[in-house]
Amino acid sequence: MAHERISNVEALLGIMDSKGIDKALVFSSFAKEVHPGANEELCSALLKTDRLLPCFTTMPHYTGECQSPLDMVESMRLGGSRAVRIFPVHHRVSLHLWLWEELLKVLCERRIPLLVDFSNPTWSADLDYDGLRTVCMNYPELPVILMRASVSADRYIYRLFDECPNLYLDTSYYQPHNGIYNIVTRFSARRLLFGSGLPVYEPDSPLFAVIRSGIGEKDKQDILSGNWERLWGEAEL
Amino acid sequence: VIESSDFAVDFPIKDIHGHCGTFATFNVPDAQGAKLDAVIRQNGISEVCIAPFIGLSCACAQSNRMMAELSDKYSSMRGLCLIDPYDASETENQLAYCFEANRFAGLKFHPYYNQVPDDHKGYEAALAYADKHKLFILWHYGGGVDYLRELSSGYPNANFVLAHYGTVWNGEACDDTKKILELVAILDNVYTDLAGSVCYLDALPKLLDLIPYEKVLFGSDLCFLDAAFQLGQTLRAAIPAAAKYAILCGNYDRIVNPG
Numbered sequence: 001m002a003h004e005r006i007s008n009v010e011a012l013l014g015i016m017d018s019k020g021i022d023k024a025l026v027f028s029s030f031a032k033e034v035h036p037g038a039n040e041e042l043c044s045a046l047l048k049t050d051r052l053l054p055c056f057t058t059m060p061h062y063t064g065e066c067q068s069p070l071d072m073v074e075s076m077r078l079g080g081s082r083a084v085r086i087f088p089v090h091h092r093v094s095l096h097l098w099l100w101e102e103l104l105k106v107l108c109e110r111r112i113p114l115l116v117d118f119s120n121p122t123w124s125a126d127l128d129y130d131g132l133r134t135v136c137m138n139y140p141e142l143p144v145i146l147m148r149a150s151v152s153a154d155r156y157i158y159r160l161f162d163e164c165p166n167l168y169l170d171t172s173y174y175q176p177h178n179g180i181y182n183i184v185t186r187f188s189a190r191r192l193l194f195g196s197g198l199p200v201y202e203p204d205s206p207l208f209a210v211i212r213s214g215i216g217e218k219d220k221q222d223i224l225s226g227n228w229e230r231l232w233g234e235a236e237l
Numbered sequence: 238v239i240e241s242s243d244f245a246v247d248f249p250i251k252d253i254h255g256h257c258g259t260f261a262t263f264n265v266p267d268a269q270g271a272k273l274d275a276v277i278r279q280n281g282i283s284e285v286c287i288a289p290f291i292g293l294s295c296a297c298a299q300s301n302r303m304m305a306e307l308s309d310k311y312s313s314m315r316g317l318c319l320i321d322p323y324d325a326s327e328t329e330n331q332l333a334y335c336f337e338a339n340r341f342a343g344l345k346f347h348p349y350y351n352q353v354p355d356d357h358k359g360y361e362a363a364l365a366y367a368d369k370h371k372l373f374i375l376w377h378y379g380g381g382v383d384y385l386r387e388l389s390s391g392y393p394n395a396n397f398v399l400a401h402y403g404t405v406w407n408g409e410a411c412d413d414t415k416k417i418l419e420l421v422a423i424l425d426n427v428y429t430d431l432a433g434s435v436c437y438l439d440a441l442p443k444l445l446d447l448i449p450y451e452k453v454l455f456g457s458d459l460c461f462l463d464a465a466f467q468l469g470q471t472l473r474a475a476i477p478a479a480a481k482y483a484i485l486c487g488n489y490d491r492i493v494n495p496g
Contacts, residue, residue: 015438019473020243123434123462124262151434151462154264175434177460178267178276198438204244205436208469211241214279 043079095131136164189219254456322359404433408443430456
């Protein structure tokens with residue numbers, strides 16, 4: 001649902017069927033553009049299937065553009081959502097603690113996974129790893145998932161994985177040579193979550209990267225589904 | 238359920254675009270010697286043409302020596318000759334070293350890292366050599382439309398593989414990429430590869446709507462990137478079997494191992 005041309009559930013499920021993907025966490029591209037009520041509309045649209053899990057999109061609520069954290073969590077509960085995605089670059093709201101702490105506190109108390117998407121346009125873009133670290137360190141019970149980190153992520157990620165047990169990495173754009181193997185070997189497969197990038201990007205690419213990574217079958221299963229199911233299940237709403 | 242067999246083919250996979258060694262810009266693990274050979278094979282690639290990172294700017298002689306040693310030791314690795322556009326006499330030495338004393342696969346031009354324009358005079362000796370010996374040149378993005386026309390007709394026996402254009406096309410953008418790809422389609426000795434970090438949904442079928450599959454070569458960009466990304470989308474692309482074979486093997490054999 002992140003691409004304007006894939007505007008309905010059936011179309012997305014059709015692509016997933018062709019790629020062999022059973023379930024997906026999806027956000028609304030309208031919600032990303034701060035369209036009022038888009039998160040709730042997403043939840044309604046997904047009622048017809050149990051294969052698509054709704055992910056709310058938000059940002060700091062002080063301008064009134066988004067729900068307050070507690071109101072949002074109630075909407076999430078009603079809509080069957082257990083995850084939140086933020087776009088600090090797209091929304092031009094940097095990860096300053098004073099700006100995000102009210103939201104982060106509410107999410108952390110409920111262990112609601114936070115997907116951080118810096119709208120990374122290319123492998124060479126600089127991401128706000130300092131802001132990411134601040135979030136992870138100040139809310140150690142909050143699962144934080146860095147989205148679309150690229151081939152240049154390792155010099156930050158290795159240090160952050162040492163410091164932050166609550167940090168996870170989406171694999172949809174993670175392309176270091178033998179990178180998955182090295183993270184699994186040095187840290188753990190539990191740090192990685194398979195991401196497809198659908199419907200903009202080709203899921204066969206990150207899928208094959210896991211399959212051909214040289215790691216054990218259990219680790220592959222964890223990355224492809226188990227880790228996400230655990231985080232989704234641990235959220236308390 | 239997804240099985241490894243979903244990504245299987247019954248012919249050798251050959252890769253026109255690879256690198257090796259350490260890299261200043263980011264961490265590149267397991268990128269040398271036996272570890273690199275193991276990762277290449279783990280990905281199911283039988284042969285890859287390699288330009289070491291160290292030679293992309295100016296350490297060409299060291300880079301070519303490295304590849305001569307690696308290709309002697311590992312059948313999975315073929316050398317790409319790198320030349321220094323700032324030093325004409327050294328260019329002659331390196332061409333002789335790579336193609337007369339050793340069996341390098343072709344040449345690699347990287348004007349971006351050489352910090353020269355695409356049409357820099359320092360490449361002329363290598364262009365003439367490639368033309369004379371019917372070699373291919375893997376060219377980081379290649380020149381502009383007008384210069385490519387000039388090269389194609391001026392060096393008709395050389396083959397030009399314009400790196401990366403096969404993966405930046407998303408089927409929609411009407412920009413310079415489309416102009417280049419339209420040129421690839423019509424110039425006999427100009428090709429492109431699939432190397433690149435971005436993998437758009439169904440990008441390869443869309444690419445083949447624009448250019449014939451005979452003009453596309455599989456390139457992974459390993460170990461700059463995880464080879465599995467471009468390989469995965471190519472292996473499961475909804476394209477005819479003949480196209481898949483040509484892109485992953487046949488076109489490579491025709492250009493790298495002619496005759």
